[in-house]
Amino acid sequence: MSLQAMDSSHVALVSLKLEVGLFDTYRCDRTINLGLSLANMSKALKCANNDDTCMLKYEENEGDSIIFTFADPKRDKTQDVTVKMMDIDSEHLGIPEQDYAVVCEMPAGEFQKTCKDLSTFSDSLNITATKAGIVFTGKGDIGSSVVTYSPSSNTDDESEAVTLEVKEPVNVNFSIKYMNQFTKATALSDRVRLSLCNDVPVVVEYPIEENGFLRFYLAPKIDDEENME
Amino acid sequence: MSLQAMDSSHVALVSLKLEVGLFDTYRCDRTINLGLSLANMSKALKCANNDDTCMLKYEENEGDSIIFTFADPKRDKTQDVTVKMMDIDSEHLGIPEQDYAVVCEMPAGEFQKTCKDLSTFSDSLNITATKAGIVFTGKGDIGSSVVTYSPSSNTDDESEAVTLEVKEPVNVNFSIKYMNQFTKATALSDRVRLSLCNDVPVVVEYPIEENGFLRFYLAPKIDDEENME
Amino acid sequence: MSLQAMDSSHVALVSLKLEVGLFDTYRCDRTINLGLSLANMSKALKCANNDDTCMLKYEENEGDSIIFTFADPKRDKTQDVTVKMMDIDSEHLGIPEQDYAVVCEMPAGEFQKTCKDLSTFSDSLNITATKAGIVFTGKGDIGSSVVTYSPSSNTDDESEAVTLEVKEPVNVNFSIKYMNQFTKATALSDRVRLSLCNDVPVVVEYPIEENGFLRFYLAPKIDDEENME
Numbered sequence: 001m002s003l004q005a006m007d008s009s010h011v012a013l014v015s016l017k018l019e020v021g022l023f024d025t026y027r028c029d030r031t032i033n034l035g036l037s038l039a040n041m042s043k044a045l046k047c048a049n050n051d052d053t054c055m056l057k058y059e060e061n062e063g064d065s066i067i068f069t070f071a072d073p074k075r076d077k078t079q080d081v082t083v084k085m086m087d088i089d090s091e092h093l094g095i096p097e098q099d100y101a102v103v104c105e106m107p108a109g110e111f112q113k114t115c116k117d118l119s120t121f122s123d124s125l126n127i128t129a130t131k132a133g134i135v136f137t138g139k140g141d142i143g144s145s146v147v148t149y150s151p152s153s154n155t156d157d158e159s160e161a162v163t164l165e166v167k168e169p170v171n172v173n174f175s176i177k178y179m180n181q182f183t184k185a186t187a188l189s190d191r192v193r194l195s196l197c198n199d200v201p202v203v204v205e206y207p208i209e210e211n212g213f214l215r216f217y218l219a220p221k222i223d224d225e226e227n228m229e
Numbered sequence: 230m231s232l233q234a235m236d237s238s239h240v241a242l243v244s245l246k247l248e249v250g251l252f253d254t255y256r257c258d259r260t261i262n263l264g265l266s267l268a269n270m271s272k273a274l275k276c277a278n279n280d281d282t283c284m285l286k287y288e289e290n291e292g293d294s295i296i297f298t299f300a301d302p303k304r305d306k307t308q309d310v311t312v313k314m315m316d317i318d319s320e321h322l323g324i325p326e327q328d329y330a331v332v333c334e335m336p337a338g339e340f341q342k343t344c345k346d347l348s349t350f351s352d353s354l355n356i357t358a359t360k361a362g363i364v365f366t367g368k369g370d371i372g373s374s375v376v377t378y379s380p381s382s383n384t385d386d387e388s389e390a391v392t393l394e395v396k397e398p399v400n401v402n403f404s405i406k407y408m409n410q411f412t413k414a415t416a417l418s419d420r421v422r423l424s425l426c427n428d429v430p431v432v433v434e435y436p437i438e439e440n441g442f443l444r445f446y447l448a449p450k451i452d453d454e455e456n457m458e
Numbered sequence: 459m460s461l462q463a464m465d466s467s468h469v470a471l472v473s474l475k476l477e478v479g480l481f482d483t484y485r486c487d488r489t490i491n492l493g494l495s496l497a498n499m500s501k502a503l504k505c506a507n508n509d510d511t512c513m514l515k516y517e518e519n520e521g522d523s524i525i526f527t528f529a530d531p532k533r534d535k536t537q538d539v540t541v542k543m544m545d546i547d548s549e550h551l552g553i554p555e556q557d558y559a560v561v562c563e564m565p566a567g568e569f570q571k572t573c574k575d576l577s578t579f580s581d582s583l584n585i586t587a588t589k590a591g592i593v594f595t596g597k598g599d600i601g602s603s604v605v606t607y608s609p610s611s612n613t614d615d616e617s618e619a620v621t622l623e624v625k626e627p628v629n630v631n632f633s634i635k636y637m638n639q640f641t642k643a644t645a646l647s648d649r650v651r652l653s654l655c656n657d658v659p660v661v662v663e664y665p666i667e668e669n670g671f672l673r674f675y676l677a678p679k680i681d682d683e684e685n686m687e
Contacts, residue, residue, distance in 0.1 A: 040371045047346040047374060065372065075389060076362075076379035077339075079346070083372040110535075117505040117537070133534075142498045143523065143541040145505060150534035160533060269600045276575040276603060294601065304618060305591075305608035306568075308575070312601040 001028075004092055005038060012178050013201075013217040015095065021211040024053070034058060035088035036066060044068045044081040052079075095217070100195040100203075102129040102170050106149065106162040108192040108206065112183035114147045119176040121145050124221055129196060130169045134162070138176065159190050170196045173221040179204070182216040189214075230257075233321055234267055241407050242430075242446040244324065250440040253282070263287060264317030265295060273297045273310040281308075324446070329424040329432070331358040331399050335378065335391040337421040337435065341412035343376045348405040350374050353450055358425060359398045363391070367405065388419050399425045402450040408433070411445040418443075459486075462550055463496060470636050471659075471675040473553065479669035482511070492516060493546030494524060502526045502539040510537075553675070558653040558661070560587040560628045564607065564620040566650040566664065570641035572605045577634040579603050582679055587654060588627045592620070596634065617648050628654045631679040637662070640674040647672075 003016040020026045048054055048070045055069040070079040118125055118138030122145075126137040133150040152161040185206045186192075195203040204216040232245040249255045274297070277283055281299040297310040347354055347367030351374075355366040362379040381390040414435045415421075424432040433445040461474040478484045503526070506512055510528040528537040576583055576596030580603075584595040591608040610619040640662045644650075647664040654660050662674040 037371070043349045044372070044374075046349065049342070075381055075391060077391075078377050079343075080375045080377075081350075081372065082374075084370075113507070120501045120504065121539075141542075142495070143502070143539065145502075145540075146538045148536050148538075152533055162533060162535075266600070272578045273601070273603075275578065278571070304610055304620060306620075307606050308572075309604045309606075310579075310601065311603075313599075 002092065007178075011175070011219050012181075013093070013095075015215045015217070017212045017215075018208065019211040022209065025055075032058070032060075033088070033092055034066060035086045036083060037086050040083050044083050047079055047081050098195075098197065098200065099167075100197050100200075101166070101168045102134075102194075102196040103165045104129060104134050104163070104194045104196070105191055106194075107160055108183070108186040108189055110149075110162070111192045111194070111204075112186045115176060115179040115183050117147070118145050119180055123176055125174045125176045125179055126171070127174070127194075127196060127202075128169070128171045129164065129166060131164070131166045134164055170198050172196060172198060172202065174202060174218055175221055178216075178218050182218070185214050185216075231321065236407075240404070240448050241410075242322070242324075244442075244444045244446070246441045246444075247437065248440040251438065254284075261287070261289075262317070262321055263295060264315045265312060266315050269312050273312050276308055276310050327424075327426065327429065328396075329426050329429075330395070330397045331363075331423075331425040332394045333358060333363050333392070333423045333425070334420055335423075336389055337412070337415040337418055339378075339391070340421045340423070340433075341415045344405060344408040344412055346376070347374050348409055352405055354403045354405045354408055355400070356403070356423075356425060356431075357398070357400045358393065358395060360393070360395045363393055399427050401425060401427060401431065403431060403447055404450055407445075407447050411447070414443050414445075460550065465636075469633070469677050470639075471551070471553075473671075473673045473675070475670045475673075476666065477669040480667065483513075490516070490518075491546070491550055492524060493544045494541060495544050498541050502541050505537055505539050556653075556655065556658065557625075558655050558658075559624070559626045560592075560652075560654040561623045562587060562592050562621070562652045562654070563649055564652075565618055566641070566644040566647055568607075568620070569650045569652070569662075570644045573634060573637040573641050575605070576603050577638055581634055583632045583634045583637055584629070585632070585652075585654060585660075586627070586629045587622065587624060589622070589624045592622055628656050630654060630656060630660065632660060632676055633679055636674075636676050640676070643672050643674075 001018045003018075004013065006013050045068070047068070049072060051074065052070040052072055055067075055071070057067045057069065058065075064085045065082045066085060068081040068083065070081070071077070114136050115125065118136060120138075121143060122138035122140040124138065126135075126139075128135045128137070133148055135149075136147045138145050149162045149164075151164045182204045183192075188208060189206040191207065193203075193205045193207070195205070199220060199222075201217040201219045204218070206214045208214060230247045232247075233242065235242050276297070277299045278301060280303065281301055284296075284298040284300075286296045286298065287294075293314045294311045295314060297312065299308040299310070300306070343365050344354065347365060349367075350372060351367035351369040353367065355364075355368075357364045357366070362377055364378075365376045367374050378391045378393075380393040411433045412421075417437060418435040420436065422432075422434045422436070424434070428449060428451075430446045430448045433447070435443045437443060459476045461476075462471065464471050505526070506528045507530060509532065510530055513527040513529075515525045515527065516523075522543045523540045524543060526539040526541065528539070529535070572594050573583065576594060578596075579601060580596035580598040582596065584593075584597075586593045586595070591606055593607075594605045596603050607620045607622075609622045641650075643664045646666060649665065651663045651665070652660060653663070657678060657680075659675045659677045662676070664672045666672060
């Protein structure tokens with residue numbers, strides 16, 4: 001099951017993939033595009049309790065709704081949430097494969113904290129990566145903050161490591177506001193992977209166990225010269 | 230000690246009863262009606278610490294105030310809160326006994342969650358109860374949510390059971406906004422009891438240990454045809 | 459290292475002292491006054507993680523900025539936060555030594571709770587202290603609250619004790635709003651010390667381990683007759 005959504009200014013794209021292995025039961029007779037308002041889908045999902053099982057159902061002959069059925073295994077309780085679908089213009093986008101100059105993996109919480117810290121100083125996040133390390137910079141009127149990670153030498157605790165694969169150096173600028181939105185996914189995963197290339201959208205990826213991912217694509221800022229060095 | 234209050238639109242009534250057994254010391258020379266602003270009483274009660282003892286005092290000859298005295302048994306500290314009384318027009322209401330067609334007991338947290346979930350879809354809560362189970366429905370423009378409880382067959386954990394006594398089926402509609410207000414009492418009690426009859430106010434009752442209760446009475450919605458099936 | 463700030467109406471003064479003993483490394487070639495916006499300094503300090511080491515650096519020949527360097531000992535990460543300085547008119551104030559008529563030490567949480575409780579009834583806090591005890595009073599239109607502490611007789615738990623040194627009785631009024639601001643420092647210290655004299659600013663002091671303190675000075679309210687008894 002794949003989900004895509006784009007922000008209204010077409011700067012950021014989110015792509016969620018849940019592979020069949022994540023589901024207890026999965027049946028899909030033919031590939032189909034379903035349009036749902038994210039706000040309404042969110043209302044439906046908030047009805048779930050932690051231990052509930054969740055069933056999604058769409059029947060082609062039964063109108064324009066998707067049914068989420070939450071069942072509480074502890075008691076004889078079910079909750080059917082019916083959400084009306086919406087027309088969406090766009091097809092599911094095929095995203096071309098891309099070779100990235102830099103791939104950095106780090107603790108998701110570290111990335112979240114760094115974006116949050118820098119956003120108090122600047123609207124723009126500069127990321128510079130070389131074999132020596134990855135540097136996040138935010139500069140503004142009241143001062144600046146520069147966060148430097150060297151690739152972790154001690155691999156005692158893998159989940160805490162910062163790893164860096166560098167084919168060639170990159171130096172790119174992004175809107176911090178979007179990054180802060182993306183890092184709300186930190187609860188999903190211990191680790192985050194940043195895939196970077198000059199002049200190409202960054203990919204911020206949170207793996208979902210071993211059967212899926214949540215990916216954010218964000219176009220670089222190009223007209224923001226005062227934040228470039 | 231009994232407390233009554235009615236909302237300004239006279240749709241809901243709250244009735245609190247604290248029996249003598251709940252108090253360490255209780256002296257009441259004659260039955261008396263005292264009027265207090267709920268907001269002011271709330272300010273007084275918020276001064277209490279968890280382990281404080283609380284004494285309420287009203288002396289007929291000492292003017293128009295009630296004194297709450299909180300004492301901290303751990304140190305030599307007392308806090309006297311004096312709250313001015315207000316004139317209230319109404320007498321304490323006698324609420325007639327009523328035979329209810331359906332009495333349902335369930336975990337207070339379940340009822341709270343169900344009301345909260347349904348309020349994201351609808352302003353109206355439809356409750357339908359038969360011997361087969363009790364169904365809570367909220368329908369709105371973006372979709373609907375239907376929560377179904379079958380009477381619990383396994384009584385392993387009594388505090389988790391949903392029990393249902395049905396003399397005859399009921400089908401009634403209420404304002405969810407009020408229900409959400411009532412369920413703020415969930416912290417008081419593990420269990421809630423709903424007493425229902427067609428065309429009669431529902432009673433939402435939270436027992437207080439074995440010596441009292443907090444009851445909410447709410448008149449059904451009758452002009453809300455789009456929410457009836 | 460000493461820090462001073464005054465509120466815009468010049469009613470309250472805050473004074474922070476961090477002695478050399480609190481620092482792992484400390485070098486100061488000559489006494490110097492540095493002006494920083496508290497808001498900007500707060501932004502810098504929020505970048506720190508709990509286990510980070512923090513280094514403050516100011517070089518006289520390198521312009522108008524202070525650099526906070528946070529280093530995470532667990533990984534190869536540093537964060538340099540540069541904050542621009544501001545011109546401040548005032549010199550560091552010398553605060554004259556004062557003999558206080560009453561010195562009261564109590565749990566910081568108790569003082570915070572008492573100020574908060576009384577602020578629901580009044581804008582003014584009356585403090586009356588005699589050898590018999592210390593009394594905090596807030597009186598307003600809806601009622602009043604009077605909190606009385608007798609000096610602790612049992613010294614089983616020193617951190618819970620209320621101690622009172624009284625040379626002569628005091629009876630003073632303060633703005634509760636400021637007191638509530640001061641008590642945000644409660645997290646710093648288990649204990650608070652109040653130093654009181656009639657017609658003189660109160661000192662609300664939170665000790666910082668054994669090598670510093672955070673002190674608030676607040677001028678008494680003098681024109682507020684309706685709150686005096």
